[in-house]
Amino acid sequence: MSEENQDAEQMTKDETPQKQSRSPVVDALGAGVVESYQKLMTEFGIRDFSPLVRKLPPEKQHFLMTRGIIFGHTGMEPVIDTIIHGKKFGVMTGIKPSNSYHVGSLMTAMEVVHFQRLGGKVYFCIADYESYVVNNLSFTDAIDTAIDNIADLLALGLDLKNAYIYKQSSENLVKHYGLIFSAHVTMNELRGVYGEKPRLGYYNAALIQVADILLPQIIEGSMPTITPVGADQAPHARLTRDVVRRGVFKKKFNLPSFTYHRLIGGIDGTDKMSKRNPLSMFYLHEDMKDISYKIRNAYTGGRDTAKEQRRLGGRPEICRVFDLFKFMFEEDDDLLKEREQQCRSGELLCGPCKKQLIVKIEDYRADHLEKKESLFDQAKEIVLSLETPQA
Numbered sequence: 001m002s003e004e005n006q007d008a009e010q011m012t013k014d015e016t017p018q019k020q021s022r023s024p025v026v027d028a029l030g031a032g033v034v035e036s037y038q039k040l041m042t043e044f045g046i047r048d049f050s051p052l053v054r055k056l057p058p059e060k061q062h063f064l065m066t067r068g069i070i071f072g073h074t075g076m077e078p079v080i081d082t083i084i085h086g087k088k089f090g091v092m093t094g095i096k097p098s099n100s101y102h103v104g105s106l107m108t109a110m111e112v113v114h115f116q117r118l119g120g121k122v123y124f125c126i127a128d129y130e131s132y133v134v135n136n137l138s139f140t141d142a143i144d145t146a147i148d149n150i151a152d153l154l155a156l157g158l159d160l161k162n163a164y165i166y167k168q169s170s171e172n173l174v175k176h177y178g179l180i181f182s183a184h185v186t187m188n189e190l191r192g193v194y195g196e197k198p199r200l201g202y203y204n205a206a207l208i209q210v211a212d213i214l215l216p217q218i219i220e221g222s223m224p225t226i227t228p229v230g231a232d233q234a235p236h237a238r239l240t241r242d243v244v245r246r247g248v249f250k251k252k253f254n255l256p257s258f259t260y261h262r263l264i265g266g267i268d269g270t271d272k273m274s275k276r277n278p279l280s281m282f283y284l285h286e287d288m289k290d291i292s293y294k295i296r297n298a299y300t301g302g303r304d305t306a307k308e309q310r311r312l313g314g315r316p317e318i319c320r321v322f323d324l325f326k327f328m329f330e331e332d333d334d335l336l337k338e339r340e341q342q343c344r345s346g347e348l349l350c351g352p353c354k355k356q357l358i359v360k361i362e363d364y365r366a367d368h369l370e371k372k373e374s375l376f377d378q379a380k381e382i383v384l385s386l387e388t389p390q391a
């Protein structure tokens, strides 16, 4: 038995794929809330990512890895070996073109760009079938957001020389394989993962996503691949790996690997960033005045009075301001640690801390938007070169 198959067998045991009841700890496909990361890891056979991170030389580590934001993985060992030995691997990602990247979802894009720098070829899916089915968005109306998404990705550093960008609606292979996979998945399994959906299209879109994840191997033949996802996508990741274990697919594909990152909570203290709750999140293209307002009103781990905070210290572990530094706006580990210590000791108060975050965001935003603007025409050309169905 090859190492890959041994891995597959081991993972089969670990992930208990027979169990298909809906997870009590995560709501798949977009709810974006995880009640307990530990329970999630147990239920979905997700393993601690930190031992694998330590195998990478320091220059190949990313702060999202070393800070435990990317906390878990399924089947990442072959990808890590591939990175260490400088061999070929695929990086799969995508976004529904119904939303701009916001400060939470940009994190996935940062991960993808990092894995590309480590040698991966990026496959980026514009999930316009999913936005058609789930958001009732026409393929034509999805175009502007898709251009915006690609411009963000380019601004983050995506190298087009080692990337394949496609739309679900124009890539026949994902439609074809989505249908093929539908012959190997039961309705009960789909209900188990996604719950009861009002229209069949939801389940079709999910199976096309299985094909998206396997597209690097459909096009280039079997190879290690990684798909970075938020923790709330664990059920979908398990479904994809289960499908690959079935019949002919076992020989055709390597088991796709996944990394799982923590979800950043709403700035206002709610469980998640949601565009339905504008105070919970922000886009980098938002007016700086609005962003500053949200940060000034952010939920913190501060105390009721400055006096009390100086005496007792703050609580960065429950603070959304600290989270924003940690997840995105402070790349320097030493400076992050210093902030944490100053917060805990009561030396740093929330007002100045928020002001420092606003300055960081302002600088990051200005730099990102300048790059994005300069790359916008390129993004437009890419998206408009892809065929668009009329429906």
Ligand code: SF4
Pocket: 300, 301, 302, 314, 315, 316, 319, 320, 321, 322, 343, 344, 348, 349, 350, 351, 353, 354
């Ligand atoms: S000082 Fe900063 S990190 Fe500490 S609780 Fe206040 S806002 Fe959060």
